[in-house]
Amino acid sequence: MRGGVIARLREIVGDAGCLVRPGELFAYECDGLTLSPKRPLAVVLPTTTEQVAAIVRACREAGVAFVPRGAGTGLSGGAHATENSILIECSRMNRILEVDAENRCAVVQPGVVNAELSAAVASLGLFYAPDPSSQQACTIGGNVAENSGGPHTLKYGTTTNHVLALELVLPDGSVERFGSRSGESQGFDFVGAIVGSEGTLGIVTEVTVRLTPIPKAVETLLVLFDDVVGACRAVGRVIRSGVVPAALEIVDRRTIEAVEASVYAAGLPLTAGAVLIVELDGLPVSLAGEIAAIRAACEAERCQAIEIARDEAERKRFWRARKGAFGAMGRLAPDLYVHDAVVPRMRLPAVLEQVCEICDRYGLKLANVFHAGDGNLHPNICFDRRDPDELARVMAAGKEILEACVAAGGVITGEHGVGVEKRDYMHLVFGEADLAAMRRLRDTFNPDGACNPGKIIPTTRFCVESDPKARGYDAVPIA
Amino acid sequence: MSPPVESSRERIEIPGGFVEAVDRPTDVEALSALLAERHARSEAVLVVGGRTRLAQANRAEKLAAAISLEALAGIDVFEPDEGVVHARAGTPIRALREAVAAEGWELPLDPPGAATTVGGTIASAAVGPRAQVFGRVADAVLGLELVGADGAVTKCGGRVVKNVTGYDMAKLYTGSFGTLGVVTGAWLRLRPKPAARVVLGGRVARDAATFEAARIAARATTVRAFVWSESPTGSAAYGAGTGSGRSASDAAEDSAELVVELGGGEAAVAQDREALVRAFSLIPADPLAVDRLGDGRAQAASAAAIGLRARVVPTQLDALRQATLAAGLSVSIDLGAGVLTARGGESSGAEGAGSLRIGARESGGASPGAGELARKLLALREQTVASGGVLRFDWLPAALAERIDVFGEEPGTRALVVSLKQRFDPRRILNPGRFVAGT
Numbered sequence A: 001m002r003g004g005v006i007a008r009l010r011e012i013v014g015d016a017g018c019l020v021r022p023g024e025l026f027a028y029e030c031d032g033l034t035l036s037p038k039r040p041l042a043v044v045l046p047t048t049t050e051q052v053a054a055i056v057r058a059c060r061e062a063g064v065a066f067v068p069r070g071a072g073t074g075l076s077g078g079a080h081a082t083e084n085s086i087l088i089e090c091s092r093m094n095r096i097l098e099v100d101a102e103n104r105c106a107v108v109q110p111g112v113v114n115a116e117l118s119a120a121v122a123s124l125g126l127f128y129a130p131d132p133s134s135q136q137a138c139t140i141g142g143n144v145a146e147n148s149g150g151p152h153t154l155k156y157g158t159t160t161n162h163v164l165a166l167e168l169v170l171p172d173g174s175v176e177r178f179g180s181r182s183g184e185s186q187g188f189d190f191v192g193a194i195v196g197s198e199g200t201l202g203i204v205t206e207v208t209v210r211l212t213p214i215p216k217a218v219e220t221l222l223v224l225f226d227d228v229v230g231a232c233r234a235v236g237r238v239i240r241s242g243v244v245p246a247a248l249e250i251v252d253r254r255t256i257e258a259v260e261a262s263v264y265a266a267g268l269p270l271t272a273g274a275v276l277i278v279e280l281d282g283l284p285v286s287l288a289g290e291i292a293a294i295r296a297a298c299e300a301e302r303c304q305a306i307e308i309a310r311d312e313a314e315r316k317r318f319w320r321a322r323k324g325a326f327g328a329m330g331r332l333a334p335d336l337y338v339h340d341a342v343v344p345r346m347r348l349p350a351v352l353e354q355v356c357e358i359c360d361r362y363g364l365k366l367a368n369v370f371h372a373g374d375g376n377l378h379p380n381i382c383f384d385r386r387d388p389d390e391l392a393r394v395m396a397a398g399k400e401i402l403e404a405c406v407a408a409g410g411v412i413t414g415e416h417g418v419g420v421e422k423r424d425y426m427h428l429v430f431g432e433a434d435l436a437a438m439r440r441l442r443d444t445f446n447p448d449g450a451c452n453p454g455k456i457i458p459t460t461r462f463c464v465e466s467d468p469k470a471r472g473y474d475a476v477p478i479a
Numbered sequence B: 001m002s003p004p005v006e007s008s009r010e011r012i013e014i015p016g017g018f019v020e021a022v023d024r025p026t027d028v029e030a031l032s033a034l035l036a037e038r039h040a041r042s043e044a045v046l047v048v049g050g051r052t053r054l055a056q057a058n059r060a061e062k063l064a065a066a067i068s069l070e071a072l073a074g075i076d077v078f079e080p081d082e083g084v085v086h087a088r089a090g091t092p093i094r095a096l097r098e099a100v101a102a103e104g105w106e107l108p109l110d111p112p113g114a115a116t117t118v119g120g121t122i123a124s125a126a127v128g129p130r131a132q133v134f135g136r137v138a139d140a141v142l143g144l145e146l147v148g149a150d151g152a153v154t155k156c157g158g159r160v161v162k163n164v165t166g167y168d169m170a171k172l173y174t175g176s177f178g179t180l181g182v183v184t185g186a187w188l189r190l191r192p193k194p195a196a197r198v199v200l201g202g203r204v205a206r207d208a209a210t211f212e213a214a215r216i217a218a219r220a221t222t223v224r225a226f227v228w229s230e231s232p233t234g235s236a237a238y239g240a241g242t243g244s245g246r247s248a249s250d251a252a253e254d255s256a257e258l259v260v261e262l263g264g265g266e267a268a269v270a271q272d273r274e275a276l277v278r279a280f281s282l283i284p285a286d287p288l289a290v291d292r293l294g295d296g297r298a299q300a301a302s303a304a305a306i307g308l309r310a311r312v313v314p315t316q317l318d319a320l321r322q323a324t325l326a327a328g329l330s331v332s333i334d335l336g337a338g339v340l341t342a343r344g345g346e347s348s349g350a351e352g353a354g355s356l357r358i359g360a361r362e363s364g365g366a367s368p369g370a371g372e373l374a375r376k377l378l379a380l381r382e383q384t385v386a387s388g389g390v391l392r393f394d395w396l397p398a399a400l401a402e403r404i405d406v407f408g409e410e411p412g413t414r415a416l417v418v419s420l421k422q423r424f425d426p427r428r429i430l431n432p433g434r435f436v437a438g439t
């Protein structure tokens, strides 16, 4: 039967679009979450919606599950294959189909790389606002599936605020369109429900996105603090001041050290315990007043120094400290566990102290670089997976960090998604009835779970499905 | 101590039916018990909030009673340092706006109607004239609590401003008109109140060139609302009371009315204000003009009234405006958001269903029948959908309600809609028949 489905897939996408050799499949065993890799049966690389639909139907006929994938930069294992499943990689569906500058929208295929879309419309004075730090590689399809954010989410919102309409290949192989160019739907907001569904409701094959005018003026500030708690307090003051910066990002001392020792070196003083990057944009006439408000907020928290970027080169240098952080941290240890959780912004100082305490207690090296304005923490734990004891401590500390965030009124992921990584932590936030509602949504689109099985929703002993056979695909153990 | 459910005899008429009893649970447990009981007996209920928009619905299936959220009201948590608020479903939007404004925040929801509630606004995804800066209702919703059809108490989302923990269920519930669950409370995101706010008004020529100029002007950074109102004859359509210094006769004939609200930093507002005054000869208007206009255009003046709301991409707005006027309806257009509201038929209330009329153009001649009117209105919807938009009716006279689906339907989604409703409300006890595709 397996041979049959692969022959059928070859008919659909051609030999070059169907990878089956172990050497070819190696790179597809995991995404950005490198723990617990799984090898797919095959990887198919469609170029059209019709091919995706045909692939899905072929998988159904053969009774194999299928998993959509973009660039594989996801950090929660959303694009991990399960045993005997087919990965449908959308990277070759990478055409920008239409740019409607007057109505400020574009129609794109899911494999278009995030940064390439902004580059393509820049000459029209427009950009695509969601800017995950992985934007040079990640795809719009992956962004839609994860409802990705980025440093500029504070002012511009996440992916969901920028998706107007979608085309979806449903898990039964049918093709439907949702939403409209106006941004509204007739009836239920299926677009809103599909964004952030991590590829479990179907395969997105076309996206109509909103484009945003490039702001007329931008000011970038680099503020140095003694410690990360002081920087967090300043963030609280900025939020209360009524100014909405485009970005409010914090980089802590350990991250600064890593960045300064790497190719991303931004000339940051190693005397600072934390750096706050503030970006303001809008009308030139508004920015002077906003800078004054930021200055006041930071000085009230006794910042060490405030620098304002004098030109584009300096602005880029400030951002290098932020954007190069993950790459630079590769220097600290062989492995990096990138956590992602959110707390109410005014609880940031207290929660960060707790996070440090947890990592100290487990004897782990922690570095923080995060979207402070959104309360979105990224505690990054440096470790070596070859040391099983350290790996166990990383996992235990991770769970405690999530518990601390939830106890502070927060949630377990702000942008990286649940995937397989946090599936079994969903109970920290949601009760059985809440999860049952999510299951109803999934089952509406994906009743037997064949599309991206085992993601997001934990399987529970308590949950008696109306048709126990129907959940066959989820029975496959994940880790 | 007050009983957990207050009940009264009261008649509420809605499209396709009526109820004669209203239950008002005073806490979530009472609502849960009430729904569990209705569920067990398969008795359907009408969910009501401020009752400002119960008429906006398809014909209901048989209903046993109404459940009103008005006793579940109040602000539970307001954190001025965080910019979020938690309110119960029955809280009037206006009261909430005032409460947060006192601390320098603004609730990014401005649906019309003094009685409009938090729950009703979320259920109907109702936006007001500031949609171009406030965005959609769902953008303000961080988390929701609901009671499901079977009485199960659930929540989704959270209280933080960024969250991808599981499916974004709040999107599904927002705008679902109470067909998947009853909203009992919401965490809402606030925005800083603008430092300066200016309201301008005036009348301008109602030609395509002026309309286009206004549409472009509405994109200026500090514009919060930019409303163009116009009747088929050019007489005053909505009377926002812009406080124009011109005489009434001057204003009445053959012009469109503009109401503009600017907000932001002092300097930026002053800059935009100057440009607008120069371009359209606008003058200062009543600070409440935008909200009053929002209210005014949403009031059905008679039983024969027709009201609709469409949203299209900016470049299609003028075509839709012209088609709507040609159909005999007055329009009020939020230029920045691309939202057109239209109404007509006010003068025909006393006449029977067979002689419905809309607009002044037809008032002299023979009245078209309901069938012809329905065709005209459906053609408007077709045009809107074909140009990448949506159109729903706010209210329809009985003769048209039989022929027109209030919400329309995304082609191809019916099976999903039916399946979704079946999974959330298998016994069809929540607002059955009232929403899209028979849900």
Ligand SMILES: Cc1cc2nc3c(=O)[nH]c(=O)nc-3n(C[C@H](O)[C@H](O)[C@H](O)COP(=O)(O)OP(=O)(O)OC[C@H]3O[C@@H](n4cnc5c(N)ncnc54)[C@H](O)[C@@H]3O)c2cc1C
Pocket: A031, A032, A067, A068, A069, A070, A071, A072, A073, A074, A075, A077, A078, A079, A090, A110, A131, A132, A133, A134, A137, A138, A139, A140, A141, A142, A143, A144, A145, A146, A147, A148, A149, A150, A151, A198, A199, A200, A202, A203, A204, A205, A326, A415, A416, A452
């Ligand atoms: C260095 C680094 C920095 C990062 N920074 C950020 C950040 O700032 N903000 C942020 O939000 N994330 C960030 N991420 C996470 C990641 O880049 C995002 O989640 C991104 O959106 C994933 O896109 P992708 O194309 O790589 O998708 P993949 O990883 O391939 O897939 C992600 C999920 O999307 C699904 N999927 C992919 N394509 C489709 C499709 N066409 N239809 C349906 N489902 C699909 C998959 O099944 C999977 O569940 C970062 C990752 C790295 C490695």
Ligand SMILES: Cc1cc2nc3c(=O)[nH]c(=O)nc-3n(C[C@H](O)[C@H](O)[C@H](O)COP(=O)(O)OP(=O)(O)OC[C@H]3O[C@@H](n4cnc5c(N)ncnc54)[C@H](O)[C@@H]3O)c2cc1C
Pocket: B046, B047, B048, B049, B050, B051, B052, B053, B054, B057, B069, B089, B111, B112, B113, B115, B116, B117, B118, B119, B120, B121, B122, B123, B124, B125, B126, B127, B128, B177, B178, B179, B181, B182, B183, B184, B294, B295, B296, B297, B298, B299, B309, B341, B431
């Ligand atoms: C003067 C006026 C102007 C308007 N203009 C506009 C406009 O321009 N644009 C626009 O979009 N809307 C407009 N509306 C619609 C109106 O603003 C919204 O529908 C309103 O927010 C409904 O609030 P309500 O509390 O009165 O709800 P109700 O009228 O009581 O209920 C409205 C719908 O929501 C359901 N519902 C109510 N509460 C709940 C709950 N807690 N849980 C689940 N379901 C619930 C009801 O079953 C019903 O279907 C206007 C209304 C008025 C009165």
